[in-house]
Amino acid sequence: MKNLLTMLLIMVTSISFGQDLRIDHSVTNPAPYAVGDTITIKFNTIDLNGSVPTLVQFDYEYNNKLLEKIDHTFSLPNNSSAMTSLNHWDGYKWTPIGGINPSNLSDQYQQGSYSTNADFSVERITVQDGITIAHSQTILVVRFRVKDKINSGYSDYSQSTSLNWANVKDNSTNTVYSTWAMTKNVDLGDVGGGTLNAVTFRVDTPISNKTSYKYSIDEVNNTNGNQTVQTGNLDASGEVVVSGLVDGTQYRFYTYVESDFTDPQNPVHPTWLDDVVTISDVYLVFNYMSSTDIDGNGTGTFDYYIQKQFADITQLQSELPQEGQPWVANVNDNDSYVFLSYLAGTLPTYNNQNGDGFYPITSTKYGSMNYTMLADKYGMQTITSDPSLFIPSPTSTVFNFKAGLNGDVDLSHSATPLTSGYDNVSKSARNGKVKSASFQKTPETSNLDISTQLVGGNVIMEINTTKTGMAGAQFNLTYDSNILEFSEVIFDTGNEMTNFANSKDGKLFIGSLDLNGEKTVKIGTPYKVIFTPKETITNTAGLVSFGVKEGVKTDGTKVKFNIQ
Amino acid sequence: MRKVIIGLMFLGMLVACTQDEYIVYEPFTIVPESLEIVEPVGLKLENTFVSDKVSVNVKLPSDGTYRLKIKDIIGNLVSQEKLSAKEGDNILSIYTTSLEKSSYTVELQTEDGILLGSSVFVMIN
Numbered sequence: 001m002k003n004l005l006t007m008l009l010i011m012v013t014s015i016s017f018g019q020d021l022r023i024d025h026s027v028t029n030p031a032p033y034a035v036g037d038t039i040t041i042k043f044n045t046i047d048l049n050g051s052v053p054t055l056v057q058f059d060y061e062y063n064n065k066l067l068e069k070i071d072h073t074f075s076l077p078n079n080s081s082a083m084t085s086l087n088h089w090d091g092y093k094w095t096p097i098g099g100i101n102p103s104n105l106s107d108q109y110q111q112g113s114y115s116t117n118a119d120f121s122v123e124r125i126t127v128q129d130g131i132t133i134a135h136s137q138t139i140l141v142v143r144f145r146v147k148d149k150i151n152s153g154y155s156d157y158s159q160s161t162s163l164n165w166a167n168v169k170d171n172s173t174n175t176v177y178s179t180w181a182m183t184k185n186v187d188l189g190d191v192g193g194g195t196l197n198a199v200t201f202r203v204d205t206p207i208s209n210k211t212s213y214k215y216s217i218d219e220v221n222n223t224n225g226n227q228t229v230q231t232g233n234l235d236a237s238g239e240v241v242v243s244g245l246v247d248g249t250q251y252r253f254y255t256y257v258e259s260d261f262t263d264p265q266n267p268v269h270p271t272w273l274d275d276v277v278t279i280s281d282v283y284l285v286f287n288y289m290s291s292t293d294i295d296g297n298g299t300g301t302f303d304y305y306i307q308k309q310f311a312d313i314t315q316l317q318s319e320l321p322q323e324g325q326p327w328v329a330n331v332n333d334n335d336s337y338v339f340l341s342y343l344a345g346t347l348p349t350y351n352n353q354n355g356d357g358f359y360p361i362t363s364t365k366y367g368s369m370n371y372t373m374l375a376d377k378y379g380m381q382t383i384t385s386d387p388s389l390f391i392p393s394p395t396s397t398v399f400n401f402k403a404g405l406n407g408d409v410d411l412s413h414s415a416t417p418l419t420s421g422y423d424n425v426s427k428s429a430r431n432g433k434v435k436s437a438s439f440q441k442t443p444e445t446s447n448l449d450i451s452t453q454l455v456g457g458n459v460i461m462e463i464n465t466t467k468t469g470m471a472g473a474q475f476n477l478t479y480d481s482n483i484l485e486f487s488e489v490i491f492d493t494g495n496e497m498t499n500f501a502n503s504k505d506g507k508l509f510i511g512s513l514d515l516n517g518e519k520t521v522k523i524g525t526p527y528k529v530i531f532t533p534k535e536t537i538t539n540t541a542g543l544v545s546f547g548v549k550e551g552v553k554t555d556g557t558k559v560k561f562n563i564q
Numbered sequence: 565m566r567k568v569i570i571g572l573m574f575l576g577m578l579v580a581c582t583q584d585e586y587i588v589y590e591p592f593t594i595v596p597e598s599l600e601i602v603e604p605v606g607l608k609l610e611n612t613f614v615s616d617k618v619s620v621n622v623k624l625p626s627d628g629t630y631r632l633k634i635k636d637i638i639g640n641l642v643s644q645e646k647l648s649a650k651e652g653d654n655i656l657s658i659y660t661t662s663l664e665k666s667s668y669t670v671e672l673q674t675e676d677g678i679l680l681g682s683s684v685f686v687m688i689n
Contacts, residue, residue, distance in 0.1 A: 055612060057684065083613050085686045087667040089637050110669070110682060114638045122637065124667050126686045128612055167684065174602075271664070451631065451646040480661040482616075506662070541632040541645040541670075542617070542659035563641040 020051040020177035021135065023058055023105060023166055027186060028141075034192035035148045036241070038070065040141050041161060041186060043125065045168070047135040051177045056133050057126045058105060058166035058179075061094055064121045064236035065152040066160050066188075067144040074127075075138040082129035086140070090236040091208040093117035094164040105166035106179040112165065118208075119153070121236045122164070128171070146191060147241065148200070157188035199245050199392050203238045203255055204375065204415040205403040210238040212270055213403065214258045217242065220250045220389060233258075245392045252388045255403050257368035265352055269364045273405075276362045279474035279511050280552040281409040282339040285311050286515050287556055289336045304411070305421030306371075306379030311335055311409045313359050339407075343474065345502025345509065361407040369406030371414070378402035379417035410558060443558035448549065450475075450563050452540040459484060459531040459540050465561070470521045471554045474511035476547035477529070481506035484531040484543055494522040517554045593653045595621060601653070607672040607681030609658075614685045617659045622672050622681070626651045630680075633671045634663070642668070660687055 028040045045056060062069065074084045096102040097111040114122065125140055127133055149157065166179040203213065217230040230242050234255065245251065260268040288302060288311065302308050312329040338359055341347045348357040350365055360369040371378070377387035378401075390399050404414030446467040453460050463475060473493075479486065489501040489510050496519045497512040510529065512521055531544070551559035595601075599621035601608050610619040624630065627650045634643040642663060647656075658670060671682040 057612070057686075083688075085613065085667070085688070087686065089666075092638055110684075116638065124637075124686070126612060126667070450641075451644040453646045478662045480659050482661060483659065537657070539632075539645060539647060539656045540659075541620075541647075541656065542634055542643050543662060545634075545643045545662040545664075546641070563644065 018178055019180050020047075020049040021053070021168060022046045022048065022180050022182040023163060024182035025060065025161065025163060025186060026183055027188070031189050032192060033146050033188050035146055036198055036243075037146045038143055039067075039146060039188070040143050042075075042138045043140045043142075044138050045133070045135045045179075046182060051135075051168070052132040052170050053168045053177060054130065054133060054171045055126075055128045056139065056166075056168050057124070058168075059094065059122055059124050059164040060161055061092070061120045061122045061164060062144065062161040063119055063154065063159065064090065065119045066147055066149060066154060066157055068147055068235040068239075068241075069121070070143040070145055072123075072140060072142040074140050076127065076133075078134035078137050079127070079129045079131070082127050082133065085124075085126040087124040087126075089122045089208075090210060091116055091118050091120070092122045093120040094122070094162070096164075103163075103181040103184045104178075105163060105181055106168065106177065108165040109167045110165075116208075118237065132170075145241075146188065147239070148198070149191070157191055159185045160188050161186040198241050198243055198397065200398045201240050201242070201253055201401060202398070203234055203240075203372070203401045203403050205238055205255075205413075206411075206415065207272075207413050209272070210234050211236055212257055212272075213238070213255045215240055215253065215255045217245070218252045218254075220252055226252070247393050248391060250389055250391050252386065253390060253399065253401060254370070254372040254388050255401070256370040256372075257405075259367050267352075267367065269367045271364060273362055273364050273368055274476060274507070274509075275548050276405050276413045277339070277342065277407040277409075278412070278476075278548055278550055279343065279472040279513055280412070280550060280556070280558040281311075281407065282336070282343055283472050283513060283517070283552040284409045284556055285331065285336045285339050286513075287517060288331060289333060290516065302409070303420060304379055304417050305329070305381045306404060306414075306417055307409050307411065309371075309379070310404065310406050310411075310414070311339075313338055313361055313407060315360075340498075340513070340515075343502070343509065343511065343513075344500035345504065362405040362413075363407070371404040371406065372401055375400040375402045375415075375418060378404070378415065379421040380419075381422050412558070443550075443560045444553070445560050445562050446551070447564050448561035450546055450549070452544050454537065454540050457533070458487070459533060459537075459543060461529040461531070461544055462525050463527040463529075464525050465521075466523050467551060467559060467561075468520065468523060469553050470551040470559060471517045471519070472511065472513035473521050473526070473551040473559075474509065475527065475549050477508040477510070477544055478547060479506055479508060479531060479544045480542075483534055483537065485534055487530040487532050490528040490530070491526065492522060492524065492528070493526040494519060497521060513552075520554065521551070593655055595653045595655065599653075599655060605680050607670065607683055609670070609683045609685055612683075612685055613688050614658075614660050615688050616661050617657050618685060620656050620658050620670065622647075622649065622654045622656060624649055624651055624654065624680070629675050631671075631673045631675065632656075632658070633673060634658070635669045635671060636666065639669075658685075660685075663687065 025043045092114040100107045162185045163181045168179045169176040211233050213234045218226040219229050308329040311331045314334040350357040362369045373387035377383050402415035408414045449464040486503045491499045493512045499512045502509040549561040601623045605625050608621045630647045632645040665687045667686045672680045
């Protein structure tokens with residue numbers, strides 16, 4: 001027996017030997033928890049082997065279907081001058097590398113990988129100091145609100161949060177410490193149900209940064225007018241749970257992408273809005289128009305009626321829907337050429353004060369053009385009433401909405417309607433039509449080589465592709481305008497393509513499109529961009545970054561480029 | 565007199581035939597302590613926190629063409645430089661103004677895609 005105990009002691013010692021420290025993350029509030037509760041999770045290190053780190057960096061993830069993040073606060077009472085950072089991403093989940101214990105956080109560092117998963121959000125915590133970062137002190141506290149697991153797809157709260165990897169070292173000696181998870185996953189145990197007063201709104205949108213959407217709930221009162229009763233941001237899963245709504249009262253719910261209007265004359269819109277309307281949207285509109293007669297009566301079709309609404313960007317005021325009337329969209333040549341001019345950067349300057357030169361194209365130029373409708377009304381041609389009204393009751397506490405952005409004809413950043421949305425008359429009239437501006441919702445992927453190089457004192461960026469059959473291509477680039485000046489683009493796309501290059505404020509949009517969808521972009525090096533440095537540089541890493549990089553095939557299918 | 569002239573000619577030939585000696589100094593890179601890499605190859609950033617640019621040492625096994633890749637959290641390439649560099653230490657810069665404020669991984673690869681080193685940096689908001 002004594003020998004057995006000795007053996008066990010040796011085994012335990014051997015297992016724990018080699019671990020320098022552990023990262024603890026745990027809930028500070030006592031269990032049990034209920035839906036709607038606020039919980040606090042704290043993070044700290046625990047020393048095992050005399051470690052003296054000056055850099056502590058780790059990733060963790062949380063299930064955004066089960067938890068809504070409220071806020072976070074760095075604590076670090078013993079390292080008050082430390083540099084701290086928290087990076088946040090929605091829509092990703094960690095996959096540990098096989099063969100290494102997932103709790104061995106330092107060995108997982110840069111070994112596993114992230115993949116897209118809308119149910120999870122990732123946060124990266126970095127702390128660096130000139131002195132040792134003390135152990136057992138609270139590094140960070142994060143507050144979450146507990147959400148109802150009903151219809152979430154999860155049966156329990158066993159993996160509400162999870163540590164992914166860690167990089168802990170002493171920068172002064174370059175000593176990397178073996179770091180393990182003290183608690184790999186936080187399990188909330190049995191969570192009590194929420195009250196009926198908690199009304200849930202679920203907004204279907206394909207964008208990854210769903211928290212950039214603001215919501216507003218207005219009480220609809222025909223006597224005293226409408227009054228906003230609730231506002232805020234959607235959570236990472238595109239949901240919000242509110243209380244205080246009155247049973248039987250009519251409300252309107254809508255969402256919009258928030259911009260910074262601190263200076264009303266020069267609003268700042270999120271940069272990702274420029275990813276919404278791209279070459280594939282424009283191509284779909286031209287494809288539609290190629291089978292529509294000159295009066296716009298139309299033989300062209302879209303898969304969904306809402307695409308027609310999103311394409312109708314030159315809609316007259318008189319065409320806007322009146323109370324009790326359906327929304328009639330009318331796409332014509334003007335729309336297609338305004339789209340093309342938008343990409344080429346040749347639209348007139350938009351006057352923010354009097355509205356001259358305004359087109360409702362979702363972009364950083366005009367802002368977001370938002371559609372929010374109840375899911376069963378979104379994109380329906382026959383809708384004749386406000387599609388955003390709802391009345392909560394004890395039996396109606398969950399409301400599903402869909403959100404879209406005007407100009408997004410290929411629905412890359414907009415929800416897909418439940419049905420095509422065409423009314424029966426239009427639907428039957430579609431039979432036997434000549435050419436459909438149809439598209440595959442699932443894009444193709446193709447490898448692409450883009451790199452910058454310092455050649456003869458200039459920064460040369462070459463785009464090389466072997467993808468054939470593309471009627472158009474588009475690349476949105478951002479360059480460091482403090483260091484580089486854009487000089488020119490050398491196109492080698494073929495003799496009959498319409499090429500464009502549009503540069504402004506460190507952004508550069510380049511691309512090509514054959515308006516008839518008959519010619520294709522030449523393979524090889526169709527685009528070579530030349531920048532002139534404003535100062536002496538020895539290399540080019542990071543001077544140009546790549547945003548939108550996509551093509552569109554002659555059949556309308558989007559091609560997403562995977563840069564090698 | 566004739567002997568003197570012959571002697572001078574002989575001496576002149578000797579001098580003319582003597583090979584000039586040049587000492588060629590290999591250019592060397594001064595590597596700050598914060599960028600020293602002990603291993604034969606690798607990549608090291610001067611700092612984990614970055615505002616507009618950060619110095620980086622790329623230590624290479626031989627002269628040639630390499631790739632400096634900047635990747636986002638999911639591994640998407642957001643910026644890439646094709647770099648001609650020499651064997652040993654190369655002190656370069658990574659510029660970050662064109663990048664969205666976030667955290668990235670910088671990788672050093674050969675033209676064949678072999679990873680020689682990588683590091684994570686965080687942009688200061």
